[in-house]
Amino acid sequence: MTTYLPIRSADSPLGQDAPTTDAVGASLAFDDPRHLLAHRWLVEETYVLDHQDYDAWLGLLAEDIHYYMPIRVTTALGTGYDTAKRMAHFDEDKYSLSRRVARFQTEHAWTEDPPSRIRHHLSNVRTFATANDDELVVESAVLLFRSRGDVNEASLISAGRTDLLRRAGALGGGWLLARRHIAVDESVLRTQNLAIFL
Amino acid sequence: MRDADVVLANVRRGMLPAHIYNDTEVFEAERERLFSRSWMFVAHESEIPQVGDYVVRRVMDNSFIVSRDQSGDVHAMFNMCLHRGMQVCRAEQGNASHFRCPYHGWSYRNDGRIVGLPFHQEAYGGEAGFARKGQRLVPAPSLDSINGLIFVSMDPDAPPLREFLGDFAFYLDYYTRQSPSGVEVLGPQRWRVKANWKIGAENFAGDMYHTPQTHTSVVEIGLFREPKAEKRKDGCTYWAGRGGGTTYKLPPGSLEERLQYVGYPDEMIKKMLEQWSQDQLDVIGRDGFMISAASVFPNLSLVHNWPKVADSDDVLPFISLRQWQPISADETEVLSWFVVDKEAPEEFKKLSYKAYLMCFGSSGMFEQDDVENWVSLTNTAAGTMARRLLLNGRMGMLQDDTPVVEPLAPEEFAGPGVARVGYGEYNQRALLAEWADHLEQEPPATATTVVGMSGQAECS
Numbered sequence: 182m183t184t185y186l187p188i189r190s191a192d193s194p195l196g197q198d199a200p201t202t203d204a205v206g207a208s209l210a211f212d213d214p215r216h217l218l219a220h221r222w223l224v225e226e227t228y229v230l231d232h233q234d235y236d237a238w239l240g241l242l243a244e245d246i247h248y249y250m251p252i253r254v255t256t257a258l259g260t261g262y263d264t265a266k267r268m269a270h271f272d273e274d275k276y277s278l279s280r281r282v283a284r285f286q287t288e289h290a291w292t293e294d295p296p297s298r299i300r301h302h303l304s305n306v307r308t309f310a311t312a313n314d315d316e317l318v319v320e321s322a323v324l325l326f327r328s329r330g331d332v333n334e335a336s337l338i339s340a341g342r343t344d345l346l347r348r349a350g351a352l353g354g355g356w357l358l359a360r361r362h363i364a365v366d367e368s369v370l371r372t373q374n375l376a377i378f379l
Numbered sequence: 380m381r382d383a384d385v386v387l388a389n390v391r392r393g394m395l396p397a398h399i400y401n402d403t404e405v406f407e408a409e410r411e412r413l414f415s416r417s418w419m420f421v422a423h424e425s426e427i428p429q430v431g432d433y434v435v436r437r438v439m440d441n442s443f444i445v446s447r448d449q450s451g452d453v454h455a456m457f458n459m460c461l462h463r464g465m466q467v468c469r470a471e472q473g474n475a476s477h478f479r480c481p482y483h484g485w486s487y488r489n490d491g492r493i494v495g496l497p498f499h500q501e502a503y504g505g506e507a508g509f510a511r512k513g514q515r516l517v518p519a520p521s522l523d524s525i526n527g528l529i530f531v532s533m534d535p536d537a538p539p540l541r542e543f544l545g546d547f548a549f550y551l552d553y554y555t556r557q558s559p560s561g562v563e564v565l566g567p568q569r570w571r572v573k574a575n576w577k578i579g580a581e582n583f584a585g586d587m588y589h590t591p592q593t594h595t596s597v598v599e600i601g602l603f604r605e606p607k608a609e610k611r612k613d614g615c616t617y618w619a620g621r622g623g624g625t626t627y628k629l630p631p632g633s634l635e636e637r638l639q640y641v642g643y644p645d646e647m648i649k650k651m652l653e654q655w656s657q658d659q660l661d662v663i664g665r666d667g668f669m670i671s672a673a674s675v676f677p678n679l680s681l682v683h684n685w686p687k688v689a690d691s692d693d694v695l696p697f698i699s700l701r702q703w704q705p706i707s708a709d710e711t712e713v714l715s716w717f718v719v720d721k722e723a724p725e726e727f728k729k730l731s732y733k734a735y736l737m738c739f740g741s742s743g744m745f746e747q748d749d750v751e752n753w754v755s756l757t758n759t760a761a762g763t764m765a766r767r768l769l770l771n772g773r774m775g776m777l778q779d780d781t782p783v784v785e786p787l788a789p790e791e792f793a794g795p796g797v798a799r800v801g802y803g804e805y806n807q808r809a810l811l812a813e814w815a816d817h818l819e820q821e822p823p824a825t826a827t828t829v830v831g832m833s834g835q836a837e838c839s
């Protein structure tokens with residue numbers, strides 16, 4: 182018995198061409214160099230996101246990325262699904278993410294001017310090998326704190342993430358995010374919008 | 380509500396007491412007089428396509444199970460067990476032939492009829508103690524639908540939905556009847572914003588004026604080619620019955636060319652031509668207006684836009700339906716659905732979904748900037764200074780009430796209601812006038828359901 186229902190790109194009409202690499206076996210030991218590498222990658226990414234350095238963030242994304250955050254719905258135990266059918270908060274490819282980033286870089290993205298103060302609290306990182314040496318599956322928990330203005334109540338978004346990291350190869354040995362599945366822990370979000378990334 | 384007469388009189392002449400956007404007394408009056416009477420959207424039939432499908436939706440603080448029973452009929456039932464009031468269904472959606480109350484195990488069919496009452500004989504002495512026959516979860520006082528959109532009203536004497544909507548039904552077809560099969564409605568995305576519910580409803584009803592300013596960024600990044608300031612004011616706003624909306628003026632061309640211009644494939648255009656009345660087609664083909672945002676009183680809005688979804692010059696239309704669900708004077712839950720014609724090609728459905736996500740909803744790039752404004756407005760409306768301020772909501776009228784522009788003549792605009800080209804706050808005023816009419820009326824009479832006592836009326 183488990184309440185864990187993995188998110189699958191295949192459930193989205195926009196995820197049909199997403200990378201399909203899966204984790205193989207148990208999580209890697211915490212002193213495994215692949216885990217250390219993946220963990221460091223995620224920590225570095227949180228700084229990039231907290232600093233809203235979105236050009237740098239786009240540079241960390243593979244061309245074929247599927248960035249997917251389905252809507253969570255409350256269903257009875259055993260129903261077999263806990264995400265809405267064919268609807269998501271984010272269901273992005275590199276083009277749509279690049280438009281979001283481009284918008285923040287205009288002088289007229291009012292929702293982030295003044296900018297939010299955001300902090301991604303990252304934890305529970307575990308890394309899995311895959312069938313090939315150039316890809317790793319990394320799971321993590323993230324708690325996003327977001328404060329706007331002086332006295333507005335801050336908002337929190339809690340989520341689990343399952344990422345596919347891919348060795349960039351010729352690009353100097355860096356790793357790129359090729360797939361991100363975000364399991365947000367609320368059905369009804371308590372934040373004014375998703376002008377942030379998880 | 381304090382000084383109600385003065386507040387309503389001011390609202391009716393287009394002068395807006397700023398505190399109405401964040402005032403607990405006003406909110407209480409809305410709860411008692413407006414949301415207790417008006418028709419309100421709860422779900423679309425395509426959300427519960429199969430026998431046994433259900434979704435749970437709220438009307439203010441009231442939870443309703445909206446279900447499709449074994450014979451295919453749709454019900455909206457108050458989600459409270461008839462025994463001691465437990466919430467019968469705690470999921471948001473699913474499929475069930477029965478609902479069993481977790482507290483003492485009473486169970487109900489998906490049409491609301493009670494079927495299981497443990498120890499009926501031993502505990503109650505059977506029918507003589509608790510008259511089970513005919514007992515059912517309390518149905519919504521009124522239920523009606525149009526184009527698959529299911530509405531409920533808390534008023535048992537509500538007029539038929541079509542009568543309530545009036546001529547707005549004409550415009551509803553553009554969004555929800557593009558083919559004989561109608562639409563499928565996906566979602567909703569739900570999120571809570573610290574903004575008063577009226578602001579979104581007013582904005583979608585008629586605020587073409589904000590587009591070039593609020594949404595500058597989405598034009599700059601090439602997502603949307605339309606909302607250049609000079610283009611937006613060429614469109615018209617219209618108000619008809621209990622709803623109204625905005626349009627864009629399309630470039631010259633035939634009906635087909637204009638539908639192609641916003642990105643509809645020929646296959647869908649063919650169906651629209653068969654589906655819509657000559658007047659409905661004339662608004663686009665003869666008059667050159669394409670519907671965009673709209674609101675139905677009190678808190679349902681629609682939007683139709685046509686952004687670029689890939690790195691090319693092609694645009695693709697999407698439709699969204701959204702409800703501004705009031706939580707309190709300063710908080711609204713937004714429920715935003717993606718709407719697409721059932722008969723649309725799969726590729727269109729896919730890209731239209733993408734267009735929706737990029738523009739509207741919880742992560743939408745248009746929506747992000749809208750909500751920022753509305754939250755700030757609500758914040759500022761909370762204090763005593765806001766009580767001393769009558770905002771000017773009179774755009775489109777001179778001080779002596781002479782209109783700045785005349786309404787379009789029937790040969791310029793084939794749709795019903797009153798339409799005017801250019802910026803104006805006619806629709807926001809129409810929405811708020813309706814709001815004032817409701818707030819002026821006494822709450823509707825209601826009936827009390829007495830459980831399990833045959834032949835007894837309520838104690839008075």
Ligand code: FES
Nearest residue numbers: 460462463480483
């Ligand atoms: S409250 Fe539902 S069975 Fe008792």
Ligand SMILES: [Fe+2]
Nearest residue numbers: 589593745749
């Ligand atoms: Fe807007």
